[in-house]
Ligand SMILES: NC(=O)c1ccc[n+]([C@@H]2O[C@H](COP(=O)([O-])OP(=O)(O)OC[C@H]3O[C@@H](n4cnc5c(N)ncnc54)[C@H](O)[C@@H]3O)[C@@H](O)[C@H]2O)c1
């Protein structure tokens with residue numbers, strides 16, 4: 449891995465994710481679009497990736513893009529889209545659509561470099577292309593269970609509790625639990641964890657999204673929010689008391705609402721975000737509303753991290769037909785969060 453001291457302004461770092469998936473191609477397309485939108489001075493992009501893969505993929509896609517490990521663009525024509533790269537070499541050559549366990553540590557190296565670069569002050573934010581969680585867990589060289597970026601970034605930055613939030617189609621949906629087997633969800637929703645989750649959401653909606661007094665709607669866990677205890681007691685025993693404590697403290701936190709009927713304008717028009725209890729309670733709604741243009745944000749981290757709303761799409765890899773809209777939206781969101789955070793620290 450090669451480091452070049454990056455001069456101001458700090459770059460937004462893109463990690464290109466699983467090399468056999470669509471991560472590199474959507475990163476390239478979105479970066480080119482970002483460059484063409486004129487963001488070369490206020491929020492330039494930098495790739496954390498294997499530079500040969502970037503060059504080869506751009507050539508295969510017919511994109512005119514140049515890549516340099518050096519601070520000054522070397523061989524590109526004046527004004528041509530030139531991107532800095534923190535070169536991390538692949539462990540083995542890639543075949544599109546075919547996972548290779550030998551490259552799993554490479555995927556984590558991209559993330560480690562992004563975190564370290566932000567901590568060095570070289571990067572202002574990280575935007576992650578999708579990874580394949582299964583192949584990372586199959587690697588004999590990866591010793592910790594890998595649940596997702598969200599959990600990995602929390603661990604690597606020593607953050608006790610983070611919150612996954614996806615946004616798109618006019619919705620923001622945060623999750624009380626992330627990549628957990630469904631059978632483990634009820635036990636994971638404790639008064640303590642729910643309280644911290646809500647605190648993290650309210651704080652970041654203010655500091656990273658510029659919402660002075662966030663309005664949060666909270667789902668129940670069980671069908672019909674437990675039907676008065678006849679279909680589960682988590683609402684009565686855990687969720688209601690936690691929400692009441694926020695209301696008492698003056699926060700606009702409402703619920704628990706039955707999840708099946710909460711996602712309608714009547715409720716959503718009067719809210720900034722919804723907190724769902726588990727992954728497949730909230731995300732299908734969000735992805736139905738915005739797949740291809742939605743984003744994923746990790747709240748509660750000491751760094752800014754955004755990502756796409758889709759996975760590695762191994763079935764599309766190498767065809768260069770994948771929609772880069774979500775990657776572009778993730779870059780835009782990282783940029784907007786940088787500005788909100790700067791403004792909120794000035795206040
Ligand atoms: N941010 C991330 O790292 C992230 C997010 C979601 C899923 N994943 C991982 O990706 C892997 C595959 O997950 P999956 O199959 O459930 O979801 P997926 O998003 O990869 O694919 C679901 C469907 O959507 C299509 N699709 C996905 N992205 C697209 C795009 N940009 N343009 C056009 N079509 C697109 C695919 O071809 C497929 O038909 C899993 O390992 C999963 O954990 C990672």
Ligand SMILES: N[C@H](C(=O)O)[C@H](O)COP(=O)(O)O
Nearest residue numbers: 596597598599744755757758
């Ligand atoms: N839960 C996310 C989704 O469905 O889009 C996805 O798996 C990515 O999660 P991480 O950002 O934690 O990798």
